[in-house]
Amino acid sequence: MSQHRSRPAVASRVVPTPIGPLLLAATDIGLVRVAFEGEGFDAVLAEMGGAGTPGEQAARHLATAQGQIDEYLAGRRRSFDVDVDLSAVAGFRRRVLDHLPSIGYGTTSTYREVAGALGSPGASRAVGSACATNPLPIVIPCHRVIRTDGGWGGYLGGLEVKQWLSELERD
Incomplete structure (x- = not known):
């Protein structure tokens, strides 16, 4: 039997933007995914497949990311200051x-x-x-x-x- 490292629980929301809807997903560590509609939101979420229920920190990361993306797309922000979770990237x-x-x-x-x-x-x-x-x-x-x-x-x-x-x- 092979052992798989369990994936962290993921909170997500779809937000409207001037460039189309974006899927934002976060773990308790930070923002883990920004996806465009053309990627298929259901497929992206299925691929991430986190186990368990995300904590309050994941929801805070989503709110922060949404606010900063909104500011950026409105021309009021030049860089991002949001915690990110790049643990799956090496x-x-x-x-x-x-x-x-x-x-x-x-x-x-x-x-x-x-x-x-x-x-x-x-x-x-x-x-x-x-x-x-x-x-x-x-x-x-x-x-x-x-x-x-x-x-x-x-x-x-x-x-x-x-x-x-x-x-x-x-x-």
């Missing part, structure tokens, strides 16, 4: 996610530049993969990473959303 992917908040509001960096900043100049594709699987888009600003040729690259929420976020940060 290795190079985690290093990429830890680096992304250092890309300043209203600026961009290329996949190659991020790879170089992490001491792995040949790892542009791995940076792209880490951005594509970022569990906390918007909060961890993978939308600020673009292709070396200046193209947008991909984005979990769709290219229109990536462009919208870029325009928001330019104003």
Whole structure:
């Protein structure tokens, strides 16, 4: 019989935003997931499948995250100060996610530049993969990473959303 590490209990809510509804999910540790409608909220929740009942701290993390995302999308916030739970992310992917908040509001960096900043100049594709699987888009600003040729690259929420976020940060 194999043993599985139990997943922490997750609290969630769907919130309306100018870029469409977002699913926010949190554990007692912090915000664990921001999902776009196109990902399928039910599928995202099923994949997380936390055991038990989340505590009050998870609900507080959700409220804080919702308020900060609302402020950001209204152009009144430039960075996030919410506890996050990245316990399911490890290795190079985690290093990429830890680096992304250092890309300043209203600026961009290329996949190659991020790879170089992490001491792995040949790892542009791995940076792209880490951005594509970022569990906390918007909060961890993978939308600020673009292709070396200046193209947008991909984005979990769709290219229109990536462009919208870029325009928001330019104003």
